[in-house]
Amino acid sequence: MNPLSRPARVYIAAVLLVAVTAAAGVVHTRPDLSTLLLIGVLFAVLDPLSTVSLGRGITLSASFPVSLAAAILLGPCGAALVSLGSLAWQPARPPWPKRVFNAAELAVAAAAAGAVYRALGGEAVLRAADFPMVLPVVALAALAHSAVNAGLVAGVLRLAEGVPLRRGLRSTLSSGLAGYLLYGLFGLLMAVLWSSPVGAFAALLVLLPLLVARWAFEQYAAEREAYERTVRALVATVEAKDPYTRGHSERVALGVELIGRQVGLPEQRTELLRFAGMLHDMGKVGVRTALLRKGGGLSGAEFAEIAQHPGRGVEMVRDIAFLHEALSGIAHHHERLDGRGYPDGLAGEQIPYFARVIAVADAFDAMTTTRAYRRARGISEAIGELRDGAGTQFEPALVEAFVAAVGAHGWEPGEAIAQIPVGPVLFDHDDPVGAGERG
Amino acid sequence: MVDRPAVAAAFLAFIAIGELVRLRLPGDREAAPIGAAGALAYCLLPQIGSSPARHSPAQVVLVTALGMVLGVLPHVWVGRGPGVLYVLRRLVVIGTAAVVFRPMAGHRVGPLLAAAMVAVVIGVAALDAVLAALVRARQLRAPLRPALRDEFAGVLGIGSAIGATGMLIALAVGVMNLWAIPVFCAPLLLTQFSIRRFTAIRATYRQTVRSLSRTTELGGYTPPGHARRVSDLSLAVGRELGLGEADLLDLEYAALMHDLGQLSLDVPMHGGATIYVDPGEQRRLAEEGAKVVRATGVPAAVAEIVERQAEPYRRPHEAIDPTLPIGARILKVANAFDDLAGDAPERDAALSALERLRHGMAYDYDPRVIEVLSGVVGRGG
Numbered sequence: 001m002n003p004l005s006r007p008a009r010v011y012i013a014a015v016l017l018v019a020v021t022a023a024a025g026v027v028h029t030r031p032d033l034s035t036l037l038l039i040g041v042l043f044a045v046l047d048p049l050s051t052v053s054l055g056r057g058i059t060l061s062a063s064f065p066v067s068l069a070a071a072i073l074l075g076p077c078g079a080a081l082v083s084l085g086s087l088a089w090q091p092a093r094p095p096w097p098k099r100v101f102n103a104a105e106l107a108v109a110a111a112a113a114g115a116v117y118r119a120l121g122g123e124a125v126l127r128a129a130d131f132p133m134v135l136p137v138v139a140l141a142a143l144a145h146s147a148v149n150a151g152l153v154a155g156v157l158r159l160a161e162g163v164p165l166r167r168g169l170r171s172t173l174s175s176g177l178a179g180y181l182l183y184g185l186f187g188l189l190m191a192v193l194w195s196s197p198v199g200a201f202a203a204l205l206v207l208l209p210l211l212v213a214r215w216a217f218e219q220y221a222a223e224r225e226a227y228e229r230t231v232r233a234l235v236a237t238v239e240a241k242d243p244y245t246r247g248h249s250e251r252v253a254l255g256v257e258l259i260g261r262q263v264g265l266p267e268q269r270t271e272l273l274r275f276a277g278m279l280h281d282m283g284k285v286g287v288r289t290a291l292l293r294k295g296g297g298l299s300g301a302e303f304a305e306i307a308q309h310p311g312r313g314v315e316m317v318r319d320i321a322f323l324h325e326a327l328s329g330i331a332h333h334h335e336r337l338d339g340r341g342y343p344d345g346l347a348g349e350q351i352p353y354f355a356r357v358i359a360v361a362d363a364f365d366a367m368t369t370t371r372a373y374r375r376a377r378g379i380s381e382a383i384g385e386l387r388d389g390a391g392t393q394f395e396p397a398l399v400e401a402f403v404a405a406v407g408a409h410g411w412e413p414g415e416a417i418a419q420i421p422v423g424p425v426l427f428d429h430d431d432p433v434g435a436g437e438r439g
Numbered sequence: 440m441v442d443r444p445a446v447a448a449a450f451l452a453f454i455a456i457g458e459l460v461r462l463r464l465p466g467d468r469e470a471a472p473i474g475a476a477g478a479l480a481y482c483l484l485p486q487i488g489s490s491p492a493r494h495s496p497a498q499v500v501l502v503t504a505l506g507m508v509l510g511v512l513p514h515v516w517v518g519r520g521p522g523v524l525y526v527l528r529r530l531v532v533i534g535t536a537a538v539v540f541r542p543m544a545g546h547r548v549g550p551l552l553a554a555a556m557v558a559v560v561i562g563v564a565a566l567d568a569v570l571a572a573l574v575r576a577r578q579l580r581a582p583l584r585p586a587l588r589d590e591f592a593g594v595l596g597i598g599s600a601i602g603a604t605g606m607l608i609a610l611a612v613g614v615m616n617l618w619a620i621p622v623f624c625a626p627l628l629l630t631q632f633s634i635r636r637f638t639a640i641r642a643t644y645r646q647t648v649r650s651l652s653r654t655t656e657l658g659g660y661t662p663p664g665h666a667r668r669v670s671d672l673s674l675a676v677g678r679e680l681g682l683g684e685a686d687l688l689d690l691e692y693a694a695l696m697h698d699l700g701q702l703s704l705d706v707p708m709h710g711g712a713t714i715y716v717d718p719g720e721q722r723r724l725a726e727e728g729a730k731v732v733r734a735t736g737v738p739a740a741v742a743e744i745v746e747r748q749a750e751p752y753r754r755p756h757e758a759i760d761p762t763l764p765i766g767a768r769i770l771k772v773a774n775a776f777d778d779l780a781g782d783a784p785e786r787d788a789a790l791s792a793l794e795r796l797r798h799g800m801a802y803d804y805d806p807r808v809i810e811v812l813s814g815v816v817g818r819g820g
Contacts, residue, residue: 128488131618185625193607196614197548205610208603209626212596216633220640226736227644233734234651237702282651285658285702316653320646322639 004097008159012101015152019107023084025077036078038200039070040085046207047086052217061183062207062214067110068142068187069203073124073194076114083107105152113145125195126188134188142184146177186210235278238285244371245281247414248430251369253277255361256354258405259398269325276326276354277361280333283313307342310334329354333362336393356395360386360402363394366430369414379411442494446487449617451506453477453624458510461521462631464597465641466589466684468571469521472601472631473624474510475529478503479605480620482537483556485544486613492544496537503533528570536563548613556609560602564594582681589684600630645691648737652695660707661698665777670694672773673766675815676808680765690766692737693744697770700728700745713749714778721749744770752805768805772796772812775804789816 004012026036046063063086070079083106090099120137123130154168186206193202235249256277260270287309291302298306314331317323332346332355339347367382377385383403390396441447457474464470482499484492507526514520540559546552568590576586604627611619652666673694677687701707701724713721729746733739744766752768753759779792793816796809 126615128614128616128618131615131622135622182625182629185622189607189611189623189626192614193611196610198550198553198610201550201553202607202610205603205607206626209600209630212600213626213630213633216596216630216637220633220637223637223640223644227640227647229734229736230644231647231651233731233736234654234699236734237699237731238654241702282654283657285654312657316657317647317650319650320643322643 004160008156009097011155011159012097012104015108015156016100016104019080019084019104019111022077022080022111023107026081029075029077031074031078035073035194036081039066039073040082042066042203042207043070043082044086044089048089048091049214052214052221061179062210064145064180064183065186065190065206065210067106068113068138068145068183069190069194070187071110071114071117071141071145072122072126072138072187072191074114075118075124076111079110079114080107083110101156105149105156108152109145109149112148113141116144117141124191126192138184138188139181142180142187143177145183146173146180231275231278235282238282241285244369248365248369249278249281251365251412251414252280252358252361255364255402255411256357258409259357259361259402262401262405263398272323272326273329273354273357275323276329277358279313279317279323279326280330280358280362281309281313282316283309283311283330285316286312307334311343325352326354328352329358331355333358335359337395338392341393357398360394360398362430363389364402365414368411376413379406379413441498443487443492446484446492446617447481447494447498447502449620450477450481451502451509453620454481454503454506455510458507459513460631461510461514462635463638464593464634465638468593469525470597471510472597472604472627472634474507476601476604476608476624476627477620478506478529478533479536479560479601480608480612482533483540483544483559483606483609484612485546485548485552485609488616489613494541496534496541499537499541500530500534504530524574528567528574531570532563532567535566536560548610553606553610556606560606564598564602565591568594568598579678581678585681585683597630597634600627648692648695652699655698655701658702658707660701660704662782664782666695666698668782669697669770669773669777672776672812672815673769676769676773676811677766679811679815680769680808682765686740686766689738689740690744690769692741693732693748693766694770694773696732696735696737696741697728697745697748697774698724699731700724700726702731703727714775718749718751725749740764740766743767748774751803753802755802769808772804772808776812776816 043063043066046066049062051061067079067083070082074082084103086106087099087103094102117137117140120140122134122137122141126134150169150173154163154165157163157168158165189206190203193206194200196202232250236246239245239247239249253274254277257270257274260273265273287306291298291305310331310333314327317330318327329352332341332344332352335341335344335346335351335355336359337348337351337356339345364382364386367377367385368379370376383406386394386399386403390399454474454477457477458471460473461469461471478499481494481502484494486492507529511520511526536559539562540555543552543555546555569587572583572586572590575581575590576583579586604623607626608619608623611623615622649667649670652670655661656663656665670691673690674687677690682690698713701713703724708716713724716724725746725748729742732742732745744764747763747767748770750760750763750767750771752763752771775796776792779795780788793809793813796804796812
């Protein structure tokens, strides 16, 4: 949010004004002081904990449930005051405008949730008779919280960073609905027990599973990251056998990810596709290094050896259970739409979807990097080649998806290797043009 | 007589469903967090609505046992049911909790009762960890101490969430009747979901390292199955030597990746057995391997094991280097044994391999490791 535009500053000030006004209402509503204090402290302690993403668009915040519990127990004004209280202590010391906006924005959202809850007849002290009728009321209050939160955040993104309103709204709303209902439930649980004889202690018990879940997700995220690094490093080690293909797998992984997003594959499949792209050439470790670096034409036997690499790759990674669908993608990434590819000469729809995707990114990267016998082609030239091959070698829709994605996100070709041995030639197992000249 | 059959039935159903959605934790542990929390809640239940709950400890055990059996049956049906020991352990734990807590359950709900609940929950969690460690140590032929440490570490995570949820439900049933059961499961479901994902990525990670460790084999650098066998042997030895789970995982990764350094060679060396190469080259390959491992996301300890796998256990006239990780010593022995004995060692080959290792024992190989390895090999595992 650096340097803030005037409208953005005015906007933040306005949100703060609303928040403070709502909070000031406690003078009239007079919520229970000890509850206000305890919840305030709880919120302030949990608020600085970062939000953890659970994947599939769900995020996990430790302080939102407290905010919703405040809305139930203290009503709109008390809830707003609790959120504003977090202004006092932020160990990470974010810049002031951000700090003020976040607190004020949450205060307004909490106030809205409290107002909805009370307007629909929700009580501060809940009894057995209130169930199950109170459940939908709490759900609506949680939704109000999420809607106001999303709206205010989208507004500030629009004014401070020029993010279109609709995109801002969509990204904050879609990432949170399920999470919010969960927060609502947690808030309800805390509120229920808070007003029972056991009091605040039981409320802490609600947070324990939440914090354990949060901790497990952090572990999960760390493990995932380590996993990615491990796969990358191992792939890079195999690639190191041939300097001309350095970074190839990683770029293919990026390429297939771009295609996956462009054609709107679900998140999980895109992810899988990425790993397939990353691992598609692992079988090359079984091909003699000399053959990989060979600049000249290949004999039939030599070609046969190279043609084994997809199968060997599959053999290697077959035991990785989650790759299941990706395996066929690795096995058939050198098939062609017209049936003239290898290893099985599959054609058209027979070729697994992942294989068709990988083929496009694979060929494109091969063309745009320097190989043993030729310089790299330019991006636009390579795109031309892809289009020429559409329908015979590549699936046209995937080529267009790739071209569109590269147009939108750009493409960083592999770095050029200075020394290029000159030689006539003519086979590159990844290069569609080179492959055509195989004689 | 069964006190309040409807409530008992509700908890029974709850426990059964919890067993049904059980999961496996890292380290191949059985766990049914929701079922366990349900049983705990029934055991701690002070009141239902506003009238006191009077069920006996025996009733708690009965309801838990029936619920578990119902929930476990479908798993047994598809052939992946938990062991009998697991079911017994859970019943002993819940029985103990019930015998201790039920007599107190009639007291007024308040801070005192809550404190008693916390004490009981912590006590039985410890009991559960001890029992689990005993069983595990016996099954894996491992010493008790590391097993205890691993089990107690588990209690801190999912265990605390189970305990908290059990208490919550017990208390909440007093306020909102049986509605508390489904509603208060939500936090634990979230915990279970997150732990499931963690376990899944752990498993994938292991499968991947196991698979990719075969690159050296496919490239013709090492004999087929070498990395896998060395890793299995190292694990068996490490477990008996009392390594904890985290250390064992490091050792496993190191053993799987210990030959990656050979990928730096343009032409595979004969047979890929590092034992026949001179020490200087052995060390160079180990360093190359460590370089690769360091670039991966595995813990730094793994790279250290790989890097120091070629170091002798001790040098003539020098004291034993205390910084040489136990993992590196184990890996060195397991690797040499597999180089010598090879695939599917027949008894003679194994014996002569052990014999040769013993000759090098004074300096190259840790005698304690060789001793344990002999036991492992002798048992045929």
